[in-house]
Amino acid sequence: MTSNTKKSGFKLMIGVVVLAAIIAAFVMVYRTFSAKPAEGSKSITIEVIGKEADSIVYELHTDVEYLRQAMDEADGLTFSGEESEFGLMIDSVNGETADFNADGAYWSFYVNGEYCNYGIDTQPVYDGDQFLIEYTADVKE
Amino acid sequence: MAGKSLVTIKDITLIGMMVAIIELCKVAMGFLPNIELTSFWIIMFTLFFGRKMMLVVPVFLLIEGAMYGFGMWWISYLYVWPLLSLVTWWCRRQQSVWFWSILSGAFGLFFGFLCAFTTVAMGSVDGIRNGLYAGFVWWVAGIPWDIAHCAGNFVLMLVMYQPIRRIMKNISY
Numbered sequence: 001m002t003s004n005t006k007k008s009g010f011k012l013m014i015g016v017v018v019l020a021a022i023i024a025a026f027v028m029v030y031r032t033f034s035a036k037p038a039e040g041s042k043s044i045t046i047e048v049i050g051k052e053a054d055s056i057v058y059e060l061h062t063d064v065e066y067l068r069q070a071m072d073e074a075d076g077l078t079f080s081g082e083e084s085e086f087g088l089m090i091d092s093v094n095g096e097t098a099d100f101n102a103d104g105a106y107w108s109f110y111v112n113g114e115y116c117n118y119g120i121d122t123q124p125v126y127d128g129d130q131f132l133i134e135y136t137a138d139v140k141e
Numbered sequence: 142m143a144g145k146s147l148v149t150i151k152d153i154t155l156i157g158m159m160v161a162i163i164e165l166c167k168v169a170m171g172f173l174p175n176i177e178l179t180s181f182w183i184i185m186f187t188l189f190f191g192r193k194m195m196l197v198v199p200v201f202l203l204i205e206g207a208m209y210g211f212g213m214w215w216i217s218y219l220y221v222w223p224l225l226s227l228v229t230w231w232c233r234r235q236q237s238v239w240f241w242s243i244l245s246g247a248f249g250l251f252f253g254f255l256c257a258f259t260t261v262a263m264g265s266v267d268g269i270r271n272g273l274y275a276g277f278v279w280w281v282a283g284i285p286w287d288i289a290h291c292a293g294n295f296v297l298m299l300v301m302y303q304p305i306r307r308i309m310k311n312i313s314y
Contacts, residue, residue: 008237012237012239012240012243015239015240015243016239016243019243019246019247019250019291019295022247022250023250023288023291026250026284026287026288027284027288029281029284030281030284030285033277033278033281034281034282034284
């Protein structure tokens with residue numbers, strides 16, 4: 001009797017595990033094959049203002065989560081820098097280099113008019129965001 | 142001299158009551174997506190009234206069609222609900238609440254998969270490949286709802302099986 005109860009309990013436990021495994025498999029199938037939006041769901045802009053106050057605006061429709069990925073997607077926008085513990089520290093945008101050691105110049109990053117609180121690797125991207133990357137030089141007369 | 146009728150007045154009343162309970166619960170819970178008591182009642186009624194379900198399920202299907210229209214979904218109902226009743230009848234000696242919760246949950250989980258066969262059949266008018274693709278896409282799109290269906294069926298059976306079983310034991314003949 002006890003043996004039968006144990007056997008039955010074991011079978012039911014297998015049943016629960018199998019059901020959970022099938023659910024997990026279904027989730028995987030859904031993630032792999034479900035319809036994806038054809039176009040990015042977030043509309044953002046990235047404006048670059050260079051040393052001579054020349055402006056280029058990039059409009060993006062994207063699904064990315066962070067600014068760096070959005071900058072990678074922006075057609076025509078090039079940038080480079082040094083990897084650090086805070087992510088990529090930008091030195092150069094569209095071939096224009098800001099050399100802090102030479103003249104205190106750097107690239108400032110703004111989101112919706114506010115200074116970005118995060119590096120480009122961790123700066124979140126939301127629908128409607130307007131990013132500004134601006135060449136900034138400390139004025140030391 | 143008239144022979145003994147296969148279906149008595151009592152049976153007809155009982156069948157009417159069973160269908161009324163199923164429909165009432167369906168309408169009452171209609172606002173909850175894919176959380177339903179139809180699976181629960183079909184399992185319970187099959188366990189307690191056995192072969193009478195051969196009449197309950199067709200009456201339920203006819204009422205469903207009359208109320209909501211005889212669409213494509215109704216064609217899948219023609220085999221999905223009888224299948225649940227049949228599987229329940231086949232496993233009728235089981236008494237564990239966990240067994241019935243798993244079965245009911247699995248039915249909810251595979252509900253979309255089973256219904257997709259209708260889409261496959263309809264889509265196959267343009268070739269079997271198109272039919273299979275249409276059925277697969279249709280099934281995949283509904284997976285989140287099937288998972289909700291599974292969870293709902295599992296929990297409802299887990300909670301309601303014992304109390305309803307006790308009540309039905311007292312009233313069944």
